[in-house]
Amino acid sequence: MGNDDEDAGQAAQPKRKDARRNKETLLDAAASVFVTSGVEAPVRDIAAKASVGLGTIYRHFPTRADLIVAVYRHQVDACAEAGPALLASSETPHAALGQWINLFVDFLVTKHGLAAVLQSDNAGFDTLHAYFLDRLVPVCAQLLEAAADAGEIRSGLKAYELMRGVGNLCIGAESDPDYDARRLVELLIAGLRQPQR
Amino acid sequence: MGNDDEDAGQAAQPKRKDARRNKETLLDAAASVFVTSGVEAPVRDIAAKASVGLGTIYRHFPTRADLIVAVYRHQVDACAEAGPALLASSETPHAALGQWINLFVDFLVTKHGLAAVLQSDNAGFDTLHAYFLDRLVPVCAQLLEAAADAGEIRSGLKAYELMRGVGNLCIGAESDPDYDARRLVELLIAGLRQPQR
DNA sequence: CAACGATACGGAACCATGTTCCGCTTTGGC
DNA sequence: GCCAAAGCGGAACATGGTTCCGTATCGTTG
CATH class of the missing domain: 1.10.357.10 (Tetracycline Repressor, domain 2)
Structure with missing residues (x-):
């Protein structure tokens, strides 16, 4: 605890900086989509908003629920x-x-x-x-x-x-x-x- | 009102007797599936339980919700x-x-x-x-x-x-x-x- | 009772969504 | 600049609701 991550089963901070950046982008995109379309917004919408592939989302957040928790x-x-x-x-x-x-x-x-x-x-x-x-x-x-x-x-x-x-x-x-x-x-x-x- | 049907937007009693029979079968099957698998059971499961095609369900009950209401x-x-x-x-x-x-x-x-x-x-x-x-x-x-x-x-x-x-x-x-x-x-x-x- | 139009049937096909998989790309250490 | 590891994109798969349409059945009529 105290690492700003890892507290609830989230993947630890990625090593590569592009990965780290993508994770941030995703979090922002998700937060934004959640506000406008609700928490049940399709994963694809979030991926699109973040200009990222689906694989990227799922690598960072194994499940929709993990993304919600992170947000x-x-x-x-x-x-x-x-x-x-x-x-x-x-x-x-x-x-x-x-x-x-x-x-x-x-x-x-x-x-x-x-x-x-x-x-x-x-x-x-x-x-x-x-x-x-x-x-x-x-x-x-x-x-x-x-x-x-x-x-x-x-x-x-x-x-x-x-x-x-x-x-x-x-x-x-x-x-x-x-x-x-x-x-x-x-x-x-x-x-x-x-x-x- | 009083026709045993037609009270809440349900399709009226079908004319053909096979249709009528199927509707009953469906209602029974649905009730039974709802008990064992819950109200959110897939439509396909209900169709299978009733030995009926999907089209048949949807002709009698335009929507899953209509089926639930009927049950x-x-x-x-x-x-x-x-x-x-x-x-x-x-x-x-x-x-x-x-x-x-x-x-x-x-x-x-x-x-x-x-x-x-x-x-x-x-x-x-x-x-x-x-x-x-x-x-x-x-x-x-x-x-x-x-x-x-x-x-x-x-x-x-x-x-x-x-x-x-x-x-x-x-x-x-x-x-x-x-x-x-x-x-x-x-x-x-x-x-x-x-x-x- | 055979023919025929109306009615109903089955289930393949379509759409939306979550999730997985894998070939390709980018990064970072040498 | 080179390469293995790390990461990426998105096609493909699974599931579930719903639609569509060619075919089968019913019941009426001649």
């Missing part, structure tokens, strides 16, 4: 790191949890189609699944535990479940003006509160 | 009809709402992959979308309104949103033992309650 890694990391910070700076653990979940929801809703792909149980998206969960579940668990210890929420809900639930609620939120994922997530978090104390 | 229509209808009944027989509107949502969740969780396909924004699944929403949203709206009138829940949440949220929460629930959609939906419904009165 969003920084933001996921940022979200993960925000957890402890919020816990430290918030009035109550429950408040921190709420704010952190909001961060996560904003992230998901902002990336066209990410939430959907995140739940896809198609083999090949394991990397994606794994990265998000490895990175975020522990943070969520910490927040949840703090809130539970403070007696603010019912206990017994695993962090994993909450993350999945929230992720699920975000599916399709960006393409349907009549569906407000944020509100539903708020309701969910509200339902998590201890009935009264 | 589950009765159950969706039953769910829709249970709404008013529950409202009449339950202590409070909120209880009725809770029970009705449970019915819906059980239905979704039981049908491998249905929840996922229900949210798919791929063109071609409009029929599916439309049928579920047309049938269930009004019922949900009625329950919601009754509960709101009774002052049991916060108002302002549209039935459509609730249905989508619940549907979303059910995605992947059947293939992941660590994810309990029912509990999360309960939490959501709990969050819907009026804070206190």
Whole structure:
């Protein structure tokens, strides 16, 4: 860890500089295509955008999922790191949890189609699944535990479940003006509160 | 309406008896394949199971979504009809709402992959979308309104949103033992309650 | 009951996508 | 400048939805 790469099964930094350059180009192209066409954009589109062959994509990113992880890694990391910070700076653990979940929801809703792909149980998206969960579940668990210890929420809900639930609620939120994922997530978090104390 | 067909854009009953027979065979085969391989099973598998050509499937059901609708229509209808009944027989509107949502969740969780396909924004699944929403949203709206009138829940949440949220929460629930959609939906419904009165 | 038009059938073919493979090109150390 | 290694492009393959059309079947009519 600390190499700017290699953290989640990504291929290590290539040796040849053209390869390194191509990888950057690809990351940029992918990010750009994801913004305009969504995360489910065809690999060919990304290759075209980067003026690169398909082989090149697949050498750098063994799978579509790896590419997605690479593009969003920084933001996921940022979200993960925000957890402890919020816990430290918030009035109550429950408040921190709420704010952190909001961060996560904003992230998901902002990336066209990410939430959907995140739940896809198609083999090949394991990397994606794994990265998000490895990175975020522990943070969520910490927040949840703090809130539970403070007696603010019912206990017994695993962090994993909450993350999945929230992720699920975000599916399709960006393409349907009549569906407000944020509100539903708020309701969910509200339902998590201890009935009264 | 009342013809046992034609209610949701399905092709009307074919004239020739072999055609009619094939349609039944197909429905049975599809139902059976859906149970074992999930709703996302390839059309070809269903054709094979029914010992029928691909053309036959597509003549009877213009799209995969139409086939799915046809297979589950009765159950969706039953769910829709249970709404008013529950409202009449339950202590409070909120209880009725809770029970009705449970019915819906059980239905979704039981049908491998249905929840996922229900949210798919791929063109071609409009029929599916439309049928579920047309049938269930009004019922949900009625329950919601009754509960709101009774002052049991916060108002302002549209039935459509609730249905989508619940549907979303059910995605992947059947293939992941660590994810309990029912509990999360309960939490959501709990969050819907009026804070206190 | 044979003929015939309408209806339905089967499945090859087409399109889109993810992924693999391999002959050719570029790079970088000598 | 030369060469092996590293990398590249994109044709080809697999899968899955959907379309098309030549052929088979049905049922009506003479």
